[in-house]
Amino acid sequence: MNETSPLQASFKQTKHQLAGHGKRNIHIMKKAFQDIEGNLESDFYGEGKVIEDFQEKMAQFLGKECAVFFPSGTMAQQIALRIWCDDKGLPKVAYHPLSHLEIHEEDGLKELHHIESVLLADENRVIELDDVMEMKEDVASLLLELPQREIGGQLPSFETLEKISKYCRDKGIKFHLDGARLLEVLPYYKKSAAEVCALFDSVYLSLYKGIGGIAGAILAGGQDFIEQSKIWKRRHGGDLISLYPYIITADYYFEMRSQNMQKYYEDAQELAKFFNACHGGSTVPHVPVSNMFHVHFHQAKEQVETALTKVQQQTGIGITGKLKEIDENTCYFEVSLGDQYREVPKESINNAFKLLDEYMDY
Amino acid sequence: MNETSPLQASFKQTKHQLAGHGKRNIHIMKKAFQDIEGNLESDFYGEGKVIEDFQEKMAQFLGKECAVFFPSGTMAQQIALRIWCDDKGLPKVAYHPLSHLEIHEEDGLKELHHIESVLLADENRVIELDDVMEMKEDVASLLLELPQREIGGQLPSFETLEKISKYCRDKGIKFHLDGARLLEVLPYYKKSAAEVCALFDSVYLSLYKGIGGIAGAILAGGQDFIEQSKIWKRRHGGDLISLYPYIITADYYFEMRSQNMQKYYEDAQELAKFFNACHGGSTVPHVPVSNMFHVHFHQAKEQVETALTKVQQQTGIGITGKLKEIDENTCYFEVSLGDQYREVPKESINNAFKLLDEYMDY
Structure with a gap:
């Protein structure tokens, strides 16, 4: 810039x-905190009412068993894929050539987790069922970004999502949603967040894009998956002693703008x-x-x-x-x-x- | 707990x-922000006045060429050691058996960076020059925690630090300071932060322990080292779009309590x-x-x-x-x-x- x-x-x-x-200025945070009592206790390394309540709320909203707050989507998604790869004993995942993981993370997935990426579909269009079915290699997980940001926010049809989901389930491929902008596509699909997320084994949601928070992300899925993700969160250095500046702000703007x-x-x-x-x-x-x-x-x-x-x-x-x-x-x-x-x-x-x-x- | x-x-x-x-409550943050103008611009992925000014101030305070703000010390230190290991082409480092990296990070250094640890000294005492000299294996880096928290905050003498520093320099071992509580030991050593840090190639300082901020850490060192650490920060998912809640609070309490x-x-x-x-x-x-x-x-x-x-x-x-x-x-x-x-x-x-x-x- x-x-x-x-x-x-x-x-x-x-x-x-x-x-x-x-503008992304300090007012964003001050406004979210203006009615918060000073004596509200901080979260403490992933525990405490502030973080647990919000995680539970997000799990419910996304229709998943559990959810965990992460400082960033970069961290949350690498960890999700790592867990699925370890599960299957296969360090390989598939996603779009313009996925955030491929072009915006300095190759963290490869450098930190030694996970190989299989790039599906042409750069200028979204992944379709055929791309998945024609994939020659087995992978542990398929990541789909809804909407595909780097091509203007394009989307496959909901029917396609259902078919890919079923195909992945049949083939033992974990289906992960890069839902950085999940809220933003619900009106087009005419579905609830939970209805979309039901097609996926794990889901990431950004807490600053559509709703306009400061930073932060939610990773949601089954209990085992989330428990493992907390261990990796600590390994990544993301299990901060206090994350409340992001959590309280995210909750405030979620309430204000998710509708x-x-x-x-x-x-x-x-x-x-x-x-x-x-x-x-x-x-x-x-x-x-x-x-x-x-x-x-x-x-x-x-x-x-x-x-x-x-x-x-x-x-x-x-x-x-x-x-x-x-x-x-x-x-x-x-x-x-x-x-x-x-x-x-x-x-x-x-x-x-x-x-x-x-x-x-x- | x-x-x-x-x-x-x-x-x-x-x-x-x-x-x-x-108490670690929301008041900590509200107090630090009460006189901050709402129109102050957020930092943006590691850039912008809020983060750059603070990093420069910390670099100067620590007597190092450059400094970078990290969301956590866990992240900062793994990255510091990774850089030194890559530099030498040897994925091995030495530290105390009760180092934070060994007991509080779910083995992130090993699981994410595949770096082996050589444990020096007995659990109940600090690392002395002899421990370093008697080390049988070559390592890329030696990490010293001042004070050694898990044994009540014990310290080697300043003379010992100088000798270990010289030994490491002679042997091509990068000397890294786990200075989570660096400020807290300066009165005992009767030295400035820069005088202590001059003995080390890289330095981590916590921004919430002694001074009482919310969270966050500084990593300081030479320009090349710091540039590399920024790439790893992104890989770890620590290059948040906005880190100002921690930075502004850290600056406020640094001014209030570092003296x-x-x-x-x-x-x-x-x-x-x-x-x-x-x-x-x-x-x-x-x-x-x-x-x-x-x-x-x-x-x-x-x-x-x-x-x-x-x-x-x-x-x-x-x-x-x-x-x-x-x-x-x-x-x-x-x-x-x-x-x-x-x-x-x-x-x-x-x-x-x-x-x-x-x-x-x-």
């Missing part, structure tokens, strides 16, 4: 932003239309299936940057602070809808996109 | 406690005398060399529990909530001095120990 790029600078100065819940996902989903569909109507712009997926999508611009990054910067400066509407180049004629950025979209006057949005369309068409 | 033991219950109801800074260590050290010496004067009681070390020591009672655990419970109930002075059995005639507990000791009226302390002496002598 180049903090000093004109695009980033213009974005930071906008009055309204189309995506997200707002808003339908709204964010609808807003994403509306906003995507604006981008798709804009000269040189298109979204992936074309019609969002969650609160997120990618915006592609089919022009050189510098030109798009100039156009976006001018729009942001002139309208005070924040579209993005970052752009990534795909090739010399394509660039993109990610959008995740949150509370802020409905605070922007509709007229200002119309106006901003009218300008953007003009600046892109020169 | 048995929450419902009469000893624990009586301890929780005391008005004053001899050890510690007070108090002489006071805690003197108080520990005074309090140890009370225990040593008590029937059947003795401290390890006999004269504390930091803010901590262990209290041994040479009687059956049940009898000591009964005596302590009665004293706590009758005087309102909290001595301990926990007792560990060594054998049928010996039990012990740990004491770490903090802010609370000077808030207890001296007369009440005298009175409590007079009673304890009576109850122990029956």
